[in-house]
Amino acid sequence: MKFDPTYDYGSSDLTVEENNVYWKFGELITNLVTLSSPAERQVEIIGIGACTDEMAMDFETYFTLSFQQYCKYELMDSESLDKLKQLDSFFEERSGDKSPAFWDNSLLDTNPEWEIVREEAKTILEMMGMQDLRIEFERTEEYETIGSIKRITMQSTKTRLIRKNGG
Secondary structure (H helix, E strand, C coil), X not given: CCCCCCCCHHHCCCCCHHHHHXXXXXXXXXXXXXXXXXXXXXXXXXXXXXXXXXXXXXXXXXXXCCHHHHHHXXXXXXXXXXXXXXXXXXXXXXXXXXXXXXXXXXXXXXXXXXXXXXXXXXXXXXXXXXXXXXXXEEEEEEEEEECCEEEEEEEEEEEEEXXXXXX
């Protein structure tokens, strides 16, 4: 089986290791497309919450914790792996209290370090031959109203990758 970033591996039997690895790799590609997007699109894709934290946590989940499986299934070459490890180090160097401005959502569109992340993610996608992808998503939100206050109680976002040319 060859990996297809536009296929919904989440609908396959994820107890089969190969399907599970392909699903996680698809989530990594989705994360890289998000990371490579302009700030306003990143916020739109992530939705309510700490956009900067969410993107970094997704990267950790779908790259840092899983890259050995991707190598086993030959989903990336050594150059892409090295570039992804560099991006992982970039996030790690700013984790915790090391760089509060980096994690400030209000600075996502003006902090030059996030522009570095966007450019690095674009480069990685190009290296993997996946620069022609964009994200479509459907979002469901539920709210509760207490008195005059309306607050969100649930947000669910279903993403899918499609080719920019529609094909």
